[in-house]
Structures are given as C-alpha cells and as structure tokens.
Amino acid sequence: xxxxxxxxxxxxxxxxxxxxxxxxxxxxxxxxxxxxxxxxxxxxxxxxxxxxxxxxxxxxxxxxxxxxxxxxxxxxxxxxxxxxxxxxxxxxxxxxxxxxxxxxxxxxxxxxxxxxxxxxxxxxxxxxxxxxxxxxxxxxxxxxxxxxxxxxxxxxxxxxxxxxxxxxxxxxxxxxxxxxxxxxxxxxxxxxxxxxxxxxxxxxxxxxxxxxxxxxxxxxxxxxxxxxxxxxxxxxxxxxxxxxxxxxxxxxxxxxxxxxxxxxxxxxxxxxxxxxxxxxxxxxxxxxxxxxxxxxxxxxxxxxxxxxxxxxxxxxxxxxxxxxxxxxxxxxxxxxxxxxxxxxxxxxxxxxxxxxxxxxxxxxxxxxxxxxxxxxxxxxxxxxxxxxxxxxxxxxxxxxxxxxxxxxxxxxxxxxxxxxxxxxxxxxxxxxxxxxxxxxxxxxxxxxxxxxxxxxxxxxxxxxxxxxxxxxxxxxxxxxxxxxxxxxxxxxxxxxxxxxxxxxxxxxxxxxxxxxxxxxxxxxxxxxxxxxxxxxxxxxxxxxxxxxxxxxxxxxxxxxxxxxxxxxxxxxxxxxxxxxxxxxxxxxxxxxxxxxxxxxxxxxxxxxxxxxxxxxxxxxxxxxxxxxxxxxxxxxxxxxxxxxxxxxxxxxxxxxxxxxxxxxxxxxxxxxxxxxxxxxxxxxxxxxxxxxxxxxxxxxxxxxxxxxxxxxxxxxxxxxxxxxxxxxxxxxxxxxxxxxxxxxxxxxxx
Numbered sequence: 001x002x003x004x005x006x007x008x009x010x011x012x013x014x015x016x017x018x019x020x021x022x023x024x025x026x027x028x029x030x031x032x033x034x035x036x037x038x039x040x041x042x043x044x045x046x047x048x049x050x051x052x053x054x055x056x057x058x059x060x061x062x063x064x065x066x067x068x069x070x071x072x073x074x075x076x077x078x079x080x081x082x083x084x085x086x087x088x089x090x091x092x093x094x095x096x097x098x099x100x101x102x103x104x105x106x107x108x109x110x111x112x113x114x115x116x117x118x119x120x121x122x123x124x125x126x127x128x129x130x131x132x133x134x135x136x137x138x139x140x141x142x143x144x145x146x147x148x149x150x151x152x153x154x155x156x157x158x159x160x161x162x163x164x165x166x167x168x169x170x171x172x173x174x175x176x177x178x179x180x181x182x183x184x185x186x187x188x189x190x191x192x193x194x195x196x197x198x199x200x201x202x203x204x205x206x207x208x209x210x211x212x213x214x215x216x217x218x219x220x221x222x223x224x225x226x227x228x229x230x231x232x233x234x235x236x237x238x239x240x241x242x243x244x245x246x247x248x249x250x251x252x253x254x255x256x257x258x259x260x261x262x263x264x265x266x267x268x269x270x271x272x273x274x275x276x277x278x279x280x281x282x283x284x285x286x287x288x289x290x291x292x293x294x295x296x297x298x299x300x301x302x303x304x305x306x307x308x309x310x311x312x313x314x315x316x317x318x319x320x321x322x323x324x325x326x327x328x329x330x331x332x333x334x335x336x337x338x339x340x341x342x343x344x345x346x347x348x349x350x351x352x353x354x355x356x357x358x359x360x361x362x363x364x365x366x367x368x369x370x371x372x373x374x375x376x377x378x379x380x381x382x383x384x385x386x387x388x389x390x391x392x393x394x395x396x397x398x399x400x401x402x403x404x405x406x407x408x409x410x411x412x413x414x415x416x417x418x419x420x421x422x423x424x425x426x427x428x429x430x431x432x433x434x435x436x437x438x439x440x441x442x443x444x445x446x447x448x449x450x451x452x453x454x455x456x457x458x459x460x461x462x463x464x465x466x467x468x469x470x471x472x473x474x475x476x477x478x479x480x481x482x483x484x485x486x487x488x489x490x491x492x493x494x495x496x497x498x499x500x501x502x503x504x505x506x507x508x509x510x511x512x513x514x515x516x517x518x519x520x521x522x523x524x525x526x527x528x529x530x531x532x533x534x535x536x537x538x539x540x541x542x543x544x545x546x547x548x549x550x551x552x553x554x555x556x557x558x559x560x561x562x563x564x565x566x567x568x569x570x571x572x573x574x575x576x577x578x579x580x581x582x583x584x585x586x587x588x589x590x591x592x593x594x595x596x597x598x599x600x601x602x603x604x605x606x607x608x609x610x611x612x613x614x615x616x617x618x619x620x621x622x623x624x625x626x627x628x629x630x631x632x633x634x635x636x637x638x639x640x641x642x643x644x645x646x647x648x649x650x651x652x653x654x655x656x657x658x659x660x661x662x663x664x665x666x667x668x669x670x671x672x673x674x675x676x677x678x679x680x681x682x683x684x685x686x687x688x689x690x691x692x693x694x695x696x697x698x699x700x701x702x703x704x705x706x707x708x709x710x711x712x713x714x715x716x717x718x719x720x721x722x723x724x725x726x727x728x729x730x731x732x733x734x735x736x737x738x739x740x741x742x743x744x745x746x747x748x749x750x
Contacts, residue, residue: 049086049088049717051088064089065290065306074314110169141178141270146174146391147388148391150181156213159185160214160215161219167218167219184728189203191203195223197230204236221248224249225260226258226263231263237264237266241482242268255303270367274353274368306328307350353366369389414463419468420467421668423668428489428490448737449488468487472491472647473496479724488721500725501723502723505738506719506737507741509718510719511713512690512713512716513713515673517678529617532613541609545575545579548578549574551598553573553577581599640685642667643656677689677707
C-alpha cells in the first residue's frame with residue numbers, strides 16, 4: 001500500500017450544539033496537491049474531524065467526553081478497521097472562518113445564532129453532501145405536537161417560544177399542522193433570550209387576561225426553568241391550565257434545577273424516544289465515572305444530545321471504513337446524491353434509537369409523550385410518523401387516539417362551579433365532589449346542564465362540581481380568575497356579569513315580579529245585600545216604584561176593579577203593583593193600553609237594575625275578598641321589602657326601583673318568604689318580596705292561598721351558564737341548549 005494516496009477525503013462535521021439543537025455536517029472534498037485533510041500513516045488512513053468546543057463549559061465538557069468515548073468504543077470494537085477518525089479541536093469561534101467546515105459547540109445564544117447562520121450557508125439545499133442531525137425541519141415535531149393536542153381534545157392553543165432564530169423556525173411548521181387538524185392558534189408570545197422575571201411575568205399576565213388555557217412551550221431549558229417558576233407563582237400551573245413542552249426543553253428535564261422541575265408538575269412533554277438498552281445503560285455508567293473525575297467536573301449530566309454525538313461518530317466511523325481508499329475516477333462516475341445514499345443508510349440505529357435520514361437531515365423516528373411528575377416521569381404514549389399516537393412503541397400497536405383515563409391527573413377535567421344554596425334546592429341541589437354520573441336529584445338547572453353537556457361535548461369528557469360560597473357575581477368571578485372552568489346553576493344573565501364571563505343562550509326565560517300577602521274582606525254585616533247599589537240609587541228606585549204605581553192607578557181606575565176600593569186598599573195597590581209586576585207577572589194585570597205601555601217600560605228598567613245588582617253582589621262576595629296589603633310601589637318604598645339572598649335583585653331594587661338598601665332584607669328559602677310575609681313590615685317581616693318569576697311560581701305552588709304575584713313584570717334575559725370570555729365552548733353550549741330546549745325533554749323536565 002503506498003504511503004500517500006493521490007486522492008483522499010476530508011470530513012468536517014459541523015456540530016451545532018446548543019441548549020436546544022445539535023447540528024452536524026459532512027462535506028466531501030477532493031484534496032489538492034497543496035494540502036491534504038486526510039492522511040495515511042504506515043498502516044491506516046486517517047480522517048480529520050474539526051470541532052470547535054469550549055471544554056470549560058458544562059455542555060462542551062459533556063460533548064468532549066461523548067466524542068472521546070465514541071472514538072474509543074468504536075475502535076475498541078472494530079480494531080481491524082483500516083481507517084481512523086481524528087478529532088481536531090478548536091477553542092475559538094474565529095476558527096470557523098478559517099476552515100471550510102468545522103464542528104462548533106456554541107455556549108451562548110449569540111454564538112448559537114452565528115452558528116445557525118453558518119449551518120444555513122451549508123444547508124442541504126445548497127450542498128447535497130450535507131448531513132444535519134438537528135431538526136431545522138420541524139415537520140415531524142410539529143405533527144407530533146398537534147397529534148398530542150388532538151388526543152387531549154385541546155382545540156385552542158397559545159405558542160410561547162424563545163425569541164431566537166432556532167425557536168422561530170418551528171412556527172410555520174406548527175401553524176400548518178394546526179390548520180390541518182382544525183386547532184386554533186390563538187396567540188404567539190415571544191420571550192427575549194435574556195428576559196428578566198418581570199418581563200416573563202408581563203407576558204404571562206397578557207395571556208391570563210386573554211383567557212388562554214392551553215400552552216405549547218418551545219424554548220431552551222435555561223429560559224424555560226425561570227419561565228415555569230414565574231408561572232407557578234402566578235397560579236398558572238394548577239387546575240384550568242394545560243402545558244405542553246417540545247423536545248427543546250423535554251430533552252433536558254432531567255438536568256434542570258429541582259425548583260423548576262417541581263414547578264412543572266403536570267406538564268406534558270414531547271421528546272425523541274430513547275430505548276432503554278443494555279448498551280445505553282453501560283454507556284451511562286462509563287460516562288458517569290469519567291465525568292466524576294477531577295478534570296471533568298464541569299461536565300453536565302448526560303442528555304440526549306450527548307447520545308446523538310456518540311452515535312454520529314459511530315456512523316462516521318462506519319462510513320469512512322465503507323469508503324476506504326477511493327480514487328478520483330470513482331468519484332467522477334458517481335453524482336453527489338448517489339454517493340450520499342451509498343455511504344449512509346436511510347435509517348441509522350444507535351444507542352439513542354433510530355434516526356431517519358429525511359431530505360439529507362436526521363429526524364427521530366419515534367417521539368415519547370410523557371407527564372412530568374417530579375423525579376420520575378410517567379410515559380403516556382408514543383408518536384410515530386406512520387402510526388400516529390399509540391400506547392406501546394411497536395409496529396403492531398393499534399392507533400389509540402385517547403390513552404389517558406378520565407381519572408388520571410394529566411387529563412384535563414372540567415371543574416364546574418355551582419352556587420352554594422340553602423334554599424330553592426329545586427333548582428340546584430349539588431355538593432362539592434359530585435360527579436357527572438351521580439343519581440341523586442340535583443335540581444332543575446343541573447339536570448339541564450347534564451343534558452346540554454351530552455349534546456355539547458363527547459361522553460369521554462368528565463367534570464366535577466365544586467360549591468362556591470358567596471354571591472352569584474362572586475361565582476362568575478371565579479370563572480374570570482380561572483379557578484373553575486364554568487359556572488352552572490340558576491345564574492341570571494345580567495349586564496354587570498358580562499365583564500367577567502360570556503353567557504350561553506338562556507335555557508329558561510325569567511322576569512322580576514312582586515309577591516305579596518292578601519287580606520280576606522268577606523261579608524261582615526247583615527246589610528251586605530244593600531251594598532251592590534248606592535243609597536241614592538236605592539232612593540231613586542223607590543221613588544220610581546211609587547210613581548209607576550200612581551200612574552197605573554190613574555189609568556186603570558175606571559176599567560179595572562182591582563184598583564178600586566177603600567183608601568187603604570188603593571194605597572196598598574199603588575205600592576205593591578211595581579214589585580208584583582216584576583216578581584210575579586200575570587197576563588191580565590192591566591186592561592188599558594196606556595197601562596200596558598207603562599208596564600213594559602218599567603219591566604225593561606227593572607231587568608237592567610237586577611242584572612247590575614247581581615254582578616255587583618257576586619263581585620263583593622268573591623273577588624273583593626282578596627285585597628292587597630299595599631296600595632302602590634310608592635307606598636311600598638316606606639316599608640321593608642325582601643329579596644332572594646345573593647341574587648342580582650338587590651341591585652335591581654336599589655338602582656332601578658329606588659329602594660333604600662336599609663329597607664331591604666335577604667331571604668333564602670320558600671319557608672323564609674312565607675314567614676316574612678306573614679309577619680308584615682310592622683312585625684320584623686316584609687310587606688312584599690321581589691324575585692324572579694320561576695321562584696315565585698315555586699312559592700305559589702306550595703302556598704296556594706293568601707298570596708299573589710302582582711304588579712308589572714320587569715324583563716330579564718333569563719337563566720344561563722357562564723364560561724370564560726372568548727371561550728369557543730360558548731357557541732357549543734348555546735347550540736346544545738337550543739337543541740335541548742326545543743326538544744321533547746324540556747317540558748317534562750320543567
């Protein structure tokens with residue numbers, strides 16, 4: 001074998017190694033006569049790999065150990081190989097410009113941006129012999145992220161990312177993937193690389209005010225650790241919020257500060273899957289022993305990027321051995337793409353798993369979905385490009401679009417706030433902790449909600465009820481502050497509450513009316529039969545009777561013997577004839593035509609008087625027995641008035657009807673209403689109670705006599721359910737309410 005070959009190869013890996021990415025390039029060059037990058041010693045052909053790395057930094061020290069271990073382990077396993085790789089290390093960024101292509105491990109964000117530009121200048125689109133092991137193409141990561149969102153049925157998300165070029169690169173991929181799955185990207189929030197805690201807090205407050213609940217975080221572990229600590233202090237890591245972090249952070253969870261990890265409990269992570277093999281276990285053990293040595297104390301804990309470096313060196317070692325000693329004639333017969341496919345397999349397997357070669361860029365073939373629970377993370381499932389999300393990482397596993405059970409802590413469960421009521425349990429009769437399948441009688445409003453929930457959301461979605469003490473306004477504020485997902489119950493839709501929540505369409509129409517006690521004014525004396533007509537009318541009737549008697553006597557004195565006789569008989573006939581003609585009419589009472597005419601007029605007048613008398617007497621004996629205890633609203637303002645406790649009616653009475661707050665008394669139940677009205681305003685009770693019509697009807701159904709709903713009805717917008725402002729579920733619930741209320745079940749439920 002000659003001492004030097006005429007043509008040899010130079011491989012310059014571009015190792016772009018920061019907190020969130022690793023880049024590696026292979027560039028093939030034909031050596032000129034003036035200088036060779038590949039040399040042959042007496043027995044083996046040497047290939048130089050240029051690497052720029054700060055071995056004094058944590059990441060750089062870890063990378064240096066992994067590179068050295070890779071070379072040592074590879075040639076220990078393959079001692080007979082005729083080729084050798086040699087690491088050429090630089091410690092300054094300026095060396096990048098001095099070499100055609102080098103490996104560089106940036107330690108700051110500024111250096112990372114510079115290195116990214118260097119990588120772009122040698123991107124696969126310009127250099128077909130370039131291999132990248134990072135993921136500047138985020139298509140698979142974006143698809144895995146969106147599939148995870150779809151699994152949890154999160155249809156509206158916010159993207160939070162680090163304001164640098166690498167993090168910005170995911171936006172177009174993620175946007176396209178979200179559109180394809182019909183998931184809304186509501187906000188995109190960029191956080192500066194060197195942001196202080198108050199800057200992070202400012203952006204989180206913007207998200208809280210926008211009612212955002214689901215967040216996708218794509219940033220480095222250094223910034224993310226402070227971000228989640230601030231979010232935890234602001235109460236955004238508890239119920240009502242969901243967080244999903246990409247591999248830029250997930251790969252380094254094990255190396256993060258314990259305080260940051262504790263703040264991230266419940267977060268869903270997405271990272272390339274690393275199979276647990278014996279080779280990996282041995283590698284970790286050796287790395288731990290080497291890194292614990294005095295000269296390697298600066299090395300950080302081993303992470304996925306170190307495993308990738310190790311695998312890359314092994315791949316390079318096998319590649320150069322496969323090429324061997326190639327002459328220039330062989331190169332001319334093969335184009336760049338043919339050469340590239342010939343030296344690297346489309347799928348490369350190492351201790352970090354399988355890396356696919358897609359468009360001359362390494363892409364992880366499997367992503368692991370896990371839940372951060374503290375020291376040990378719980379694996380939820382796996383994502384592959386061909387199967388999507390599955391519960392097990394194997395080729396025979398069937399697709400499982402829903403892996404988590406409803407009771408698991410990582411599954412977003414709706415917390416439904418209900419008013420804590422002491423009365424009117426016919427509307428709400430629920431206690432904290434009641435689940436969606438409880439069989440007790442929960443009340444009308446809760447029954448409506450359960451039916452509407454079945455229309456609006458899938459049956460697999462679960463919820464639980466939580467009692468909220470205080471007013472109905474306080475209940476709505478709990479939704480605004482994201483303590484609960486929604487407020488359900490007999491909640492009136494009023495304008496003042498729309499500052500806190502969005503209401504669904506009303507499921508029950510209502511209005512405000514007045515309930516009063518009535519007094520019985522029945523007959524109290526024997527002269528009740530005289531009251532239908534006034535005294536002057538009675539005198540007129542008597543006078544008419546006498547006049548009719550005299551006229552008929554005059555007309556009948558010659559022809560009718562009944563009107564003749566003694567003076568006493570004549571007087572009796574004059575007085576009795578009008579009454580007798582009406583009460584006991586006879587055929588031949590009179591004989592002259594003039595008398596008959598007078599008698600017809602008199603009988604017609606008498607019938608009118610009798611009808612009027614009968615109507616008035618009936619009114620006196622029935623309707624007038626129930627008299628309101630108050631004459632008008634104006635007079636009522638001088639008395640005590642009641643209302644339902646915690647209701648908006650209190651504000652309505654003060655602001656619209658002009659009542660003084662000191663004259664208002666709150667009550668909680670039907671029994672309280674009855675006792676207060678029975679006592680009256682003079683005896684520590686009330687003269688009237690204002691409430692919404694459904695509650696008054698409920699009262700009157702129990703107390704059927706002695707009380708009336710009177711006065712004008714003041715219109716309100718009805719009873720509805722309260723959800724966060726801008727929530728897409730408002731439309732879903734409103735449509736479900738229309739379907740339910742217009743169906744056959746609503747009437748039976750009422």
